[in-house]
Amino acid sequence: MCLGIPMKIVQLESCDRGVVDLDGALSTVNLSLVETPQEGEYVIVHAGYAIEKLDTKEADARIEMFEDLERLYSP
């Protein structure tokens, strides 16, 4: 159980509410479960709540690794 997707905080409305964005889909979510949310940060949104921050450095490193893997692929 537990759909959750990374969305970017585009506007903080208060310390525990903010607007997040994913490709033009904007949603107001509860930010009370994450430590000091900042605009520009990514959070994992589950059932209208940010449940954790996304570490973009780790995510980018993973993406780079996948791109390396893809280069090994010959159809």
Place this chain on the structure above:
Amino acid sequence: MKYISKFRNLGASRVLAEQIQDLASRIEHVDQPVQIMEVCGTHTMAIGRHGIRNVLPAEVELLSGPGCPVCVTDSGYIDAAIELAEKGVVLATFGDMLYVPGSELSLAQSRSLGASVEVCYSPAEAVDIAIQNPDDEIVFLAVGFETTAPAVVSIVQMAQEQNVSNLSLLVAFKLVPPALEALMADPEVRIDAFLCPAHVSAIIGCEPYEAVVRKHHVPCVVAGFEPLDILLGIRGILQQLVDKSPSVENQYNRVVRHSGNKRAQQLMDRYLEPADVDWRGLGCIPESGLRLRQQFADYDAIHRFGISIPHGSYDPRCLCGDVIKGRVKPTQCPLFKDVCTPENPIGPCMVSEEGTCAAYYKYS
């Protein structure tokens, strides 16, 4: 979308599949497929949705465990919710619960007969419904694992802060680590490794899996829900099996911290306490669920309305319990596809879209 789309890629997935194949062939003295159980229903759904099974070699078999809250929620909770709805309360819940059969009716059927059932994407909507309808009693049917529990109990906090007195919870939360332990303790179950849930782990961290590894020597690898995450998780498991060094491994470290989300843990701890609960198919597991602490009894629908949770009744032919334990495949159930279909589900594994039977029905 970058942080979603970049985790779905044909080339990388083919290369990972080859590496998985290679590792699978190097595991010593294995004459039957490696059985990896994903305990999270969202993994089950993702595996189906992205067609992961037919990317994997035959030596690797994925079992879908008890990670779908809909599947393991005793139908008694549905019966209790319907009883409350019949008494005139407004029942709010997640869309996932609507078609789950109780002993006689589902919430959708009860709605057709006049019950007031509101579908919420977020539990916070239940607070709004309560404020907008001050003359009604609102009950939120709260199913879920550790991921969802903090969000749901936060509405108790909101209700306290905003003096909302017409909102309560019917709580049916469950915990993942005790279920892993119960599965491993069952002599009839053979599991070689666990693919551990992504977002449950975001809340509880990786530490709770250490005990499972120590005691049962099976790899526990936390993986994200995107297809490449899942393949990486499986690759990690096979590598551990080849090296014969089972451990807890975090392949979702862009989200999961070792100790989890402290704020969420504190919130849960403040409002909830462990409870022995019944799991459909697994039976009663000690301290495997959560209930509201005594001091919040006003927000507990069971106390508030003086109801009890009846024992649900099931079709004895239904093999959902064995399916959840990974002992049989859905296709081995005599009801599968002939009698039990998503339109007319007999067991809960067919009801939930992420249920193992529904996933098999839908994707294979």
Place this chain on the structure above:
Amino acid sequence: MGEEHIQLAHGGGGRLSNELIKGEILPRFGEGTLAALPDAASLVTPCSHLVFSTDSFVVQPLEFPGGNIGHLAVHGTVNDVAVAGGQPKWLSLALIIEDGLPMVILRRILDSIRDAAANCHVQIVTGDTKVVPRGQCDGLYINTSGIGVAYPGMDLSAHRIRPGDHILASGNIGDHGAAVMTARNNIQFSGEVASDTAPVSPLVEASLRWASHIRFMRDPTRGGLAAILNEIASGESFGFMLEEEKLPVSGTTNAICEMLGFDVLHLPSEGRLVMVCDSAVSASILEAWQSLPTGAEACLIGEVTEEAGRVVLETTTGGHRMVDVPRGELLPRIC
């Protein structure tokens, strides 16, 4: 005097009914045969082959990003006629209005019906208005029936579909479903997704040059692409293979699906055309569509297979999965 509302008497056949018809209906639709308010329209056609369809519209909310129930009422029936191979000509319009509907909303919707009909080159030739007590309908229900004149040279039938045929989509799928979801007030989305409601008849007309090579057409409304493809393949000796990579889906609609746990193949579109045609002409048809404003994102999305009755998706990860028929009620999921 406050805001004007529909009252029960607007449907009672008396003075208020007259006011409604003369004040709101005739000024918008009274130029042709409707002017004299006959009990039935009298239509003259030299054609011996007509296409006839009917559809009812009960969407909530009545107004959503990109359109309203009025647009749907015209486009829905026009599209049903068009995909059955008819050039839409005449529509009937029946309104069932709930007591208390603000007049300003009714006027906006009637304006949309007028504009959409003009845009589709169809005439509203007969109609009816009823008002029901509060609680007996949800604001406004509309039924439209449409008559079209069969396009020459078309022979549309699922039985003509052969393995190897191509499946074309005229544009992004699911935008209407996503728009309606965002507009339902208990889901707080304010993304820019707008309904795709539009007539598909220009797309059908653009492909007439290749009429004999067109096997079948549908507009993927309720149940989305998944429902129509399963419906077409059901009981037949062929199946469909879709390629996820090629499916045209707008970024925002995709995002809404990821968030709420929807399968985009289940979301309805209200202005898209899905066509099965001989592979030899698919490139030409796509080129013709792409030159139209509603066909800019048209593309090839898959092909017909020999797997009887099966609709399969090849995923971006290279896996295969069955595409099933949706349960029927789109519900946001957390699992």
